[in-house]
Amino acid sequence: MTGSPDEALIVNGVPWFDTDGRPVNAHGACIVEEGGAYYLFGEYRSDDFNAFIGFSCYSSTDLVTWKFERIVLPQQPGGLLGPDRLGERVKVMRCPSTGRFMMYMHTDDRTHTDAWIGLASCDSIAGEYTFHGALPFEGAPLPGWDMGTFQDADGTGYLLLHEGDVFRLSDDYTHAEEKVVSGVAEGGESPAMLTHDGTYFLLFSNKTSWERNDNYYLSAPAITGPWTSRGLLAPAGSLTFNSQCTFVLDLRLDGAVVHLYMGDRWSFPRQGSAATYVWQPLTVDGDTLTLGSYLPSWSPRTGAPADLAGRAAPLAFRSNRAGNAAEAVFTGHRVAVVGDSDERGGYGRVEILDGERGQVLHSLLVDFYSKAPDHGLRYVSPPLPAGRKVVRVTATGTYPEWFDKARHRYGALDAFVTTTEVIDLG
Structure with a gap:
C-alpha cells in the first residue's frame, strides 16, 4: 500500500521533527490522551553530556505532527533532580480521584549508585510540574531505577519496576501503597504493561546498557499474578526491531483497541539529534503478544502499513x-x-x-x-x-x-x- 502525499504516517527509525522543524526530543517516553489530543512526555536529551536537562512535553492530534509545548519539569536547583543528576523514564497519569496530573521518574547520580523513584505533579497536563522528591513507600523513599506506570480500567494506578516488581499506588497517586508483584522478571528493565480481554501483559528488555536486545513479555489473568513467561515480542535476533520498549498506548480505531508499542532506538552519545523511535501495533491472541512483521511506515488512522509516496x-x-x-x-x-x-x-x-x-x-x-x-x-x-x-x-x-x-x-x-x-x- 502506498500512502497519499498528505497522509500522516508514523515512520519508524528516522528522526521526527516538531512543528518548528526541530527534532522531537522525548525519549523513555509515555503518552497521555487528554481533551482530544495526545501528549508525549519524555527525556529531553543532549548530544554533549548524559545528565538531566528536563522532561519535555509535545502535543498532537494525529500521533505524527508534534508541537513542542515546553520543558514541563526542568533541572532543579538541588536535590534528586539537581545539577549533575539523572532523570529518566518519565511517566505521567491523570489521577481520577483528584484530577491532578502525576509524574513519576527514575532519579540518580551519574554513576547510577543513588537511584530513587521521584514524584512531581501539576494541575494542567502541559503546565510546569512541581517536584516533590522521592515517592514514599511504607514511610520511606522508594529506591528504584528503570520504571514504568500502568493505569487500569478502574483508575487504579501502578508503578512498574525493574526485575518485575509492581506497586499499587494510593488513591491520590502520591505514594506506593502495596507491593503486589515481586521479582517476576529477574534481569528485566524498561517495564511496560497492557491489558487485553482480561489478560495482563508485562514487557521488559534485557540489560545491555544503551544497546538494543530481544525484548520479552509475561502474561497473567490478574495484575497480582500468577505471571508466566511467554517469550519474545519480535523475531529472535531482530533486537525488537532495533528498539527498547518504553510504553504501550491504547489506540481506539473504528471501535476497536489497538495496542501501540512505543520503543527507543538510543544513539549514545548523540541522543539529542540521532536517537529515534519505533512505534508499532501489537497483535494479541489469547496470552500471546507479538509485534509481527516490522512496519517501516504505517497509518495511525487505520493501523495499516503504508509506504511513503514519491x-x-x-x-x-x-x-x-x-x-x-x-x-x-x-x-x-x-x-x-x-x-x-x-x-x-x-x-x-x-x-x-x-x-x-x-x-x-x-x-x-x-x-x-x-x-x-x-x-x-x-x-x-x-x-x-x-x-x-x-x-x-x-x-x-x-x-x-x-x-x-x-x-x-x-x-x-x-x-x-x-x-x-x-x-x-x-
Missing part, C-alpha cells in the same frame, strides 16, 4: 572517511534517504541545501549503526521551501561507542555511512 532516484554511497559525501537533486517539499545500518555503521550528516544559492536549509546527524542489520529509511526531512534543492550525505568518521559500569564496550566497529537512494516526496 519518486526514487539512486544515491549509491558508502564511506567511512570523514568528509566524503554524495549529493542528489530534488524539488519537492520533503525528501527521504534510504540506506543500510549495521555493526560497521557510524554517524552521517544529512544536509538540505538551496539549489540556487547553496545555503544550508537543514542539517542533522543521522545514525547508520545497528547491531541487527537493516535496510530502509534512514532520514525523512521536515517540510522544506519550494524549488530546486540538494540533499547531501557526508561521512563524519565518528560512530556510537560507550562502556557500561563494568567497562564492557558497546557500539559500532567502524564509521561507514551507506545510502542507496533518495525519495522525492513531492
Whole structure:
C-alpha cells in the first residue's frame, strides 16, 4: 500500500521533527490522551553530556505532527533532580480521584549508585510540574531505577519496576501503597504493561546498557499474578526491531483497541539529534503478544502499513572517511534517504541545501549503526521551501561507542555511512 502525499504516517527509525522543524526530543517516553489530543512526555536529551536537562512535553492530534509545548519539569536547583543528576523514564497519569496530573521518574547520580523513584505533579497536563522528591513507600523513599506506570480500567494506578516488581499506588497517586508483584522478571528493565480481554501483559528488555536486545513479555489473568513467561515480542535476533520498549498506548480505531508499542532506538552519545523511535501495533491472541512483521511506515488512522509516496532516484554511497559525501537533486517539499545500518555503521550528516544559492536549509546527524542489520529509511526531512534543492550525505568518521559500569564496550566497529537512494516526496 502506498500512502497519499498528505497522509500522516508514523515512520519508524528516522528522526521526527516538531512543528518548528526541530527534532522531537522525548525519549523513555509515555503518552497521555487528554481533551482530544495526545501528549508525549519524555527525556529531553543532549548530544554533549548524559545528565538531566528536563522532561519535555509535545502535543498532537494525529500521533505524527508534534508541537513542542515546553520543558514541563526542568533541572532543579538541588536535590534528586539537581545539577549533575539523572532523570529518566518519565511517566505521567491523570489521577481520577483528584484530577491532578502525576509524574513519576527514575532519579540518580551519574554513576547510577543513588537511584530513587521521584514524584512531581501539576494541575494542567502541559503546565510546569512541581517536584516533590522521592515517592514514599511504607514511610520511606522508594529506591528504584528503570520504571514504568500502568493505569487500569478502574483508575487504579501502578508503578512498574525493574526485575518485575509492581506497586499499587494510593488513591491520590502520591505514594506506593502495596507491593503486589515481586521479582517476576529477574534481569528485566524498561517495564511496560497492557491489558487485553482480561489478560495482563508485562514487557521488559534485557540489560545491555544503551544497546538494543530481544525484548520479552509475561502474561497473567490478574495484575497480582500468577505471571508466566511467554517469550519474545519480535523475531529472535531482530533486537525488537532495533528498539527498547518504553510504553504501550491504547489506540481506539473504528471501535476497536489497538495496542501501540512505543520503543527507543538510543544513539549514545548523540541522543539529542540521532536517537529515534519505533512505534508499532501489537497483535494479541489469547496470552500471546507479538509485534509481527516490522512496519517501516504505517497509518495511525487505520493501523495499516503504508509506504511513503514519491519518486526514487539512486544515491549509491558508502564511506567511512570523514568528509566524503554524495549529493542528489530534488524539488519537492520533503525528501527521504534510504540506506543500510549495521555493526560497521557510524554517524552521517544529512544536509538540505538551496539549489540556487547553496545555503544550508537543514542539517542533522543521522545514525547508520545497528547491531541487527537493516535496510530502509534512514532520514525523512521536515517540510522544506519550494524549488530546486540538494540533499547531501557526508561521512563524519565518528560512530556510537560507550562502556557500561563494568567497562564492557558497546557500539559500532567502524564509521561507514551507506545510502542507496533518495525519495522525492513531492
